[in-house]
Amino acid sequence: MKKVEFSKQNILPLDIKEVSKIIKSGWLTHGKYTDLFEKELRKYTKAKYSILVSSCTAGLHLSCLAMGFKKGDEIIVPDMTHTATAHAVEYTGAKAVFADVDPITGNTNLNYIKRKITNKTKGIIxxxxSGIPCQIEEITKFCKVKRIKLIEDCAHALGSTYKRKHVGNYGQTGCFSFYPTKQIATGEGGAVITNDKQIFLKIKRLKAFGIDKDLKERKKAGVYDVKSLGYNYRMTDFQAALGFFQLKRYKKNLIKRKKIAKKFNKLLLKTKNIKFPKYSNDNSYxxxxxxxxxxxxxxxxxxxNKIFTSIHYATPLSKMSFYKKxxxxxxxxxxxxxxxxxSNISLPNYPKLSNLEVEYICSKINQLSKK
Ligand SMILES: Cc1ncc(COP(=O)(O)O)c(C=O)c1O
Known part of the structure; x- marks a missing residue:
């Protein structure tokens, strides 16, 4: 075996041809692929509204702003996550409060959340x-009763479902990442889904400088008003095209991921000294x-043995200097x-990973466990 990469994108020559056409056209942003990718995301997740953004971090930030989080508020986030989850809270002036997680799935749950609730708690992210859906129904119910806003960080979870509903539809918003290692890659990039029209309109304005009319709504070029402070968190049209083409094929990609996960599950089931969450069809792996x-x-x-892996994540956020201090x-x-x-290691899972490669990875892990 030459080497097994940790991640490989699912970008085809035809996608590259289309992307170069867009670049040659000169219409690099605000274009038709932004609309098409947003539409395809709505179709795929069954959310009412979708907004493309420049990264998942941007989507989380705008979600926190749309929720009205501010100085004096506490927002609960899992201790085991990318720093973007907590940073998005901090950008608004609110305080990130870290909840513990399940030691097998890495997901937080209602039990750990309840331990961090105070009268300042205004939200949960x-x-x-890894694509494993949280026990979201009971958390949603709790949030409704307590009038706490819920944001879903779905950076790992395109294609993950809970009770047949795509994740991201349970909270007020769901935020996705299209970073190169993710299920769909646009370089940098992300998206927000929501089922609330007011939140959608707020985020749409916030992502583009607070301008009141987008390009299509302007009667005269350059004439618009700014009704609130906003950001530039747009995605370019060639990135949107890359995402759109991949999402069109994503059902097949997901079937392959699940097949690979089943194989890992089977070949590592009896391996001593390792644990992993049991196979679930709801997980987008x-x-x-x-x-x-x-x-x-x-x-x-x-x-x-030339097997490349990753770690998600090596340090709880509460141990990062910034938050600790x-x-x-x-x-x-x-x-x-x-x-x-x-103790966590992320083994690769992507459609181009061959059966032979999965068998090779598992044989090496099994060999080590017998030593
Ligand atoms: C859980 C989680 N949230 C947020 C992010 C940030 O995503 P992005 O790089 O698209 O801003 C990541 C990045 O990997 C992540 O893993």
Whole structure:
């Protein structure tokens, strides 16, 4: 085996041909592919509204603004996530409060959330780690009763469902990432879905400088009003085209991911010293996560055998200097998050990963576990 990459995009020569056509056309942003990709996202997720943005971080930031989070508010986020989840809260002046996670899935749950609730809690951002849907129904119910806003960070979860409904539809908004390692890649890029018209209109304005009319709505070029502060969080049209073509084929991509996950599941089921969440058809398998002791040894061994992996994530956010110092956080705030951070490895999962490669990865892990 030459080497097994951690991630490979699903971009075809035809996509590249179309993208170069767009670049040659001179219409690089505000174009038809932004509309097409947004429409395709609505069709795929069954959300009423969708807005393309320049990254998932931008989508999370705009969602927090649309929720009205501000200084003095506390927003609960999982301790085990990308720093973008908490940063989005901090951009608004509100405080990110870190909840512990399940030691196998890496997802937070109602139990851990309740421990962090205070009378300042105004919102929760849930993360569907590795594509595994959170126990979202009970959290949604809790939020309704407590009048707490819910944002879903679906950066890992395009194609993940809970009770047959696409994730991102349970909270006030759902935010997706199209970073190069994700299920769909546009370079940088993201999207927000929502089923609330007012939130949609707010985010649409916020993403483009607070301007009251988009290009198509303007009667005279250059004539518009600015009714509020806004940002430039647009996605370019050639990125939108890349995303659109990949999403059109995504059903097949997802079937392949699930097949690969089933194979990992089967070949690693009896492996000593490793654990992983049990197979679920609701999971879109951004990666195949495993938990192991002596992670450094395993990583070294896999690398020696030219198997490339990743870690999501190696440090709980409560241990990151910025948050630790700002909020004077306890050394080991969330026990499970620490365990998860020390033991998780992300094995590759993408449609181009061959059966032989999966078998090779598993044989190496099995070989190590017998040592
Ligand atoms: C859980 C999570 N949220 C948010 C982000 C930020 O996404 P982006 O890079 O599109 O801003 C990431 C990035 O990987 C992530 O893993």
């Amino acid at each position: 849930l993360v569907h780690m 951004f990666i195949f996560p495993i938990l192991c002791k002596n992670r450094d040894n395993v990583l070294k061994f896999l690398k020696k 700002k909020y004077k956080l306890k050394l080991n705030l969330n026990k499970n998050s620490l365990i998860y951070a020390k």
